[in-house]
Amino acid sequence: MAEKTENELIRPANWWDALPREGYRNLEEVATGQGWYSVYRLDPRTLVIYEDGQFDENVSYLVMGSKRAALIDTGDNLGDIRELVRKLTTLPVFVVNTHRHMDHIGGNYLYDEVWAYDHRASREAAALGVPHSLAKDIIQPGSFRKEVPAPFYPDSFCIPPYRVTHWIADGEKIDLGDRTLEAIHTPGHAPDHLMFLEKETGYFWAGDNFYTGCVYTHLHWGDLDVFIDTYEKRILPRLGEVKLLLPSHNDPCARLEVLKEMADLAKLARKGEGTYEAGEKGIRKYKGSCFSLVVGADQAEK
Numbered sequence: 001m002a003e004k005t006e007n008e009l010i011r012p013a014n015w016w017d018a019l020p021r022e023g024y025r026n027l028e029e030v031a032t033g034q035g036w037y038s039v040y041r042l043d044p045r046t047l048v049i050y051e052d053g054q055f056d057e058n059v060s061y062l063v064m065g066s067k068r069a070a071l072i073d074t075g076d077n078l079g080d081i082r083e084l085v086r087k088l089t090t091l092p093v094f095v096v097n098t099h100r101h102m103d104h105i106g107g108n109y110l111y112d113e114v115w116a117y118d119h120r121a122s123r124e125a126a127a128l129g130v131p132h133s134l135a136k137d138i139i140q141p142g143s144f145r146k147e148v149p150a151p152f153y154p155d156s157f158c159i160p161p162y163r164v165t166h167w168i169a170d171g172e173k174i175d176l177g178d179r180t181l182e183a184i185h186t187p188g189h190a191p192d193h194l195m196f197l198e199k200e201t202g203y204f205w206a207g208d209n210f211y212t213g214c215v216y217t218h219l220h221w222g223d224l225d226v227f228i229d230t231y232e233k234r235i236l237p238r239l240g241e242v243k244l245l246l247p248s249h250n251d252p253c254a255r256l257e258v259l260k261e262m263a264d265l266a267k268l269a270r271k272g273e274g275t276y277e278a279g280e281k282g283i284r285k286y287k288g289s290c291f292s293l294v295v296g297a298d299q300a301e302k
Contacts, residue, residue, distance in 0.1 A: 065176025188227025
């Protein structure tokens with residue numbers, strides 16, 4: 001049997017068949033008067049901003065305190081997330097990035113205040129943005145189930161550069177007034193990756209270290225060994241403080257046991273054991289209960 005291409009391995013032909021996602025069924029949907037983003041209320045001061053019209057199914061979060069609000073990630077730059085957020089809060093808003101991959105920084109340029117972890121990778125993304133030659137992956141055929149809002153220029157679509165106004169340190173407390181988010185450096189998927197924990201609510205913003213879809217370590221800057229180490233030393237030890245996982249794709253997840261399952265699957269992949277689907281250039285896709293892990297050829301059987 002011929003090996004699958006990377007797209008065939010990670011992009012189901014009819015990806016929208018998985019919708020609606022389980023994590024939204026018990027959440028209140030917020031009317032916003034626009035059609036690109038679906039907005040849900042986790043609680044009166046925490047909103048989920050979901051791009052369910054494009055394959056990445058990006059999820060941003062608006063976390064509102066008494067003095068200001070943090071917007072965790074800004075998506076693909078397909079809709080105007082700033083205009084949407086202005087309808088949702090009158091608080092001053094700043095961006096906090098989980099990491100520098102293009103599907104998380106697309107709307108950063110719209111904001112005057114952007115926070116990110118200090119790493120060469122995040123500084124490169126801020127300075128250069130993402131050119132059309134790479135960003136066009138977001139808009140490739142089969143990516144959409146909704147019409148992209150105008151104005152949209154597919155022949156020149158890109159992620160503009162942006163200015164980071166504050167470089168986040170590992171363990172830094174992000175003060176929103178009467179709410180505090182702890183930034184936790186969690187590399188592996190990306191070297192600048194951050195997760196955020198709010199102890200009072202038990203919300204754990206997972207970024208791309210977990211979501212109900214294909215999690216990758218095979219991309220540029222990804223490292224399976226570091227991913228495993230992060231899980232064992234920085235994620236699993238915090239589970240006792242967590243009540244709800246809030247990933248940056250697909251949907252929220254209350255099944256905290258999936259984090260231990262992900263760690264075990266990553267260690268299995270590292271040993272080259274278990275069952276997997278093979279893809280081009282030696283990449284492998286390992287399936288978990290509600291997620292998959294895609295690793296590179298040079299990351300297994302070491």
